[in-house]
Amino acid sequence: MSNLKNKVLIFNPRSANQKHRIPNSILQVGAAIYGIFDFAFVDGNLEENPWLKIQSYFNTGEYKYFCSTVMPGPQLRQAIPFTRKIKEEFPNTITIWGGYFASNQYKVSIEAPYVDYIVNGPGDVTFPQLLKTLESGHIEELANIKNLIYLDTNGNIIRTKKEALLDQDTLPQLPYTHLNSFYNLENYLSRTFLGEKTFSYHSSLGCPFTCSFCAVVPIYQGRWKAKSAQTVYNDVKYFKDNFNIDAIEFHDNNFFTSKKRVVEFSKLIKDDGITWWGEGRIDTINKYEDEDLKLMKAAGCKMIFLGAETGNDDILKQMNKGGTQTGQGIKDFAARLYPIGIIPEFSFVLGMPADTPEQVMAQIEWDINFIKEIKEINPDAEIIIYLYSPVATEGSELYEQIQKAGFSFPKVLDDWLDPTWENFDLRKNPLTPWLTPKMVDRIMNFETVLNGYYPTASDFRIKGVKKTLLRSISKIRYKSGVYKYPYEIKALHKIWKYRQPEIQGFYSE
Numbered sequence: 001m002s003n004l005k006n007k008v009l010i011f012n013p014r015s016a017n018q019k020h021r022i023p024n025s026i027l028q029v030g031a032a033i034y035g036i037f038d039f040a041f042v043d044g045n046l047e048e049n050p051w052l053k054i055q056s057y058f059n060t061g062e063y064k065y066f067c068s069t070v071m072p073g074p075q076l077r078q079a080i081p082f083t084r085k086i087k088e089e090f091p092n093t094i095t096i097w098g099g100y101f102a103s104n105q106y107k108v109s110i111e112a113p114y115v116d117y118i119v120n121g122p123g124d125v126t127f128p129q130l131l132k133t134l135e136s137g138h139i140e141e142l143a144n145i146k147n148l149i150y151l152d153t154n155g156n157i158i159r160t161k162k163e164a165l166l167d168q169d170t171l172p173q174l175p176y177t178h179l180n181s182f183y184n185l186e187n188y189l190s191r192t193f194l195g196e197k198t199f200s201y202h203s204s205l206g207c208p209f210t211c212s213f214c215a216v217v218p219i220y221q222g223r224w225k226a227k228s229a230q231t232v233y234n235d236v237k238y239f240k241d242n243f244n245i246d247a248i249e250f251h252d253n254n255f256f257t258s259k260k261r262v263v264e265f266s267k268l269i270k271d272d273g274i275t276w277w278g279e280g281r282i283d284t285i286n287k288y289e290d291e292d293l294k295l296m297k298a299a300g301c302k303m304i305f306l307g308a309e310t311g312n313d314d315i316l317k318q319m320n321k322g323g324t325q326t327g328q329g330i331k332d333f334a335a336r337l338y339p340i341g342i343i344p345e346f347s348f349v350l351g352m353p354a355d356t357p358e359q360v361m362a363q364i365e366w367d368i369n370f371i372k373e374i375k376e377i378n379p380d381a382e383i384i385i386y387l388y389s390p391v392a393t394e395g396s397e398l399y400e401q402i403q404k405a406g407f408s409f410p411k412v413l414d415d416w417l418d419p420t421w422e423n424f425d426l427r428k429n430p431l432t433p434w435l436t437p438k439m440v441d442r443i444m445n446f447e448t449v450l451n452g453y454y455p456t457a458s459d460f461r462i463k464g465v466k467k468t469l470l471r472s473i474s475k476i477r478y479k480s481g482v483y484k485y486p487y488e489i490k491a492l493h494k495i496w497k498y499r500q501p502e503i504q505g506f507y508s509e
């Protein structure tokens, strides 16, 4: 299929300023065409000027496809202007987007004159099929390719059928060596609070739940498929043997869905001296036996990221949190993990819409007190606070509700580059009309005081005397509930460069 004029460039726009993770999205996209098309990777995280690099590839005249993964937030800063520029400077280029932003905000993306195709969800079959079809010139066959979004000749948006999730063990091996020929893999194995050399791995696709606020749901619609414990272990072992990794971040949306798989994996990895972290659900993991949790701890599981969302059972229902999660369940689980020693990292979403401003505020206060209770039960528990920021899950009840409350997303792709929308993506400035500045301040100030009184265990910069000082300064505010203007705590955080996992997008930096 490959010739000198149809090479493919696969781009990972800059997503962070440091401690770059192995770019699994583009790796998997590359795996799908490995041996079929010639392709180059450009990682915006490791290039000082990625545009120059991209341009140099296209200047050879050999590249025809510009393909970018796009998640919301900082990646848009390169994805949007570079895709536009490619079309301006090399008008014959075909542009293809994939990833969470492209799939969820598909209308605004595909209507941009410079985005030609969107791969909606998994690209393992769709991507090579799309390239082959475009190469064959049989454009009429596009409609038969699953997981694809494009405009027909009349400008109508076509969204083809969704493909059933594939058996993840049958997917091709990720082309690590190929990536290494562009960027030394050592660049991606950073020091984090988990270890000196942290490897990032994505072992399962989707999630079996359908929480109404979550970006995973519109794409996977309650489906989940995982690689087997043995396959995961084989990949981990490869990195242990070749790169001497001592830690893993599992990037799965819901790593702990299958107890059997987690137990099997724990048994396999237990003697390798590797520390690991993943994301899971409280109600799912609370069903594990104590023996399982102890085995996980012994096998290196240090911390689990858990969507607590809120302690209020009615709101959990409104969020469609599904499963059996309750406020009491969160407390029970926090208590259970304390003696076992696995740190629960609870993420809360504050500022959900309600009928009146008083109700919104009352709910915020309620959650603040709930979080304080959790810290009483398990002082090791980490708390991450997000402001509720809606995802365009069109058709969902919650989306209808937020639209009625006056919320809408940008109608033109370039508008996503506005700084206020970027903050929205970082879930710090939600632009949600039901949240008043007073409410946002109350949440943010509480968060500052909480982080002062309980500095996160995952920050290796704030320890010893610094920690004691910060705690004593924050104590009166924390105990009295007077959180306003916590400048003294902010100043210390600034001096000591406190890291905020919810903004940096990862928890174990």
Ligand code: B12
Binding pocket: 012, 014, 015, 016, 017, 021, 022, 023, 024, 025, 026, 028, 029, 045, 067, 068, 069, 070, 071, 072, 073, 074, 096, 097, 098, 099, 100, 101, 104, 119, 121, 122, 123, 124, 127, 202, 215, 216, 251, 252, 253, 391, 425, 426, 427, 502, 503, 504, 505, 506
């Ligand atoms: C790793 C990761 C990061 C890394 C960046 C990695 C990178 N690319 O450089 C870091 C930590 C920097 C990051 C940051 C953020 N992230 Co992030 N991130 C993830 C995570 C955990 C894994 C992504 C991944 O590697 N997946 C593995 C690959 C194989 O799956 P995939 O990306 O879906 O790719 C498949 C398909 O989508 C498709 N595909 C994807 N791209 C492309 C491209 C082409 C051309 C094609 C054809 C197909 C295709 O094919 C692939 C194979 O089938 C996801 C959640 C998840 N489990 O996916 C969140 C996720 C994408 N992140 C998210 C967000 C919001 C962020 C932030 C913007 C905000 C935040 N607070 O987290 C920050 C930015 C912060 C900042 N200051 O920079 C959200 C997006 C939500 C949404 N509304 O769409 C997710 C879904 C997490 C979540 N559930 O909330 N993130």
Ligand code: SF4
Binding pocket: 207, 208, 209, 210, 211, 214, 215, 216, 217, 253, 254, 281, 307, 321
């Ligand atoms: S359990 Fe987590 S990943 Fe799954 S749908 Fe709910 S919030 Fe999303």
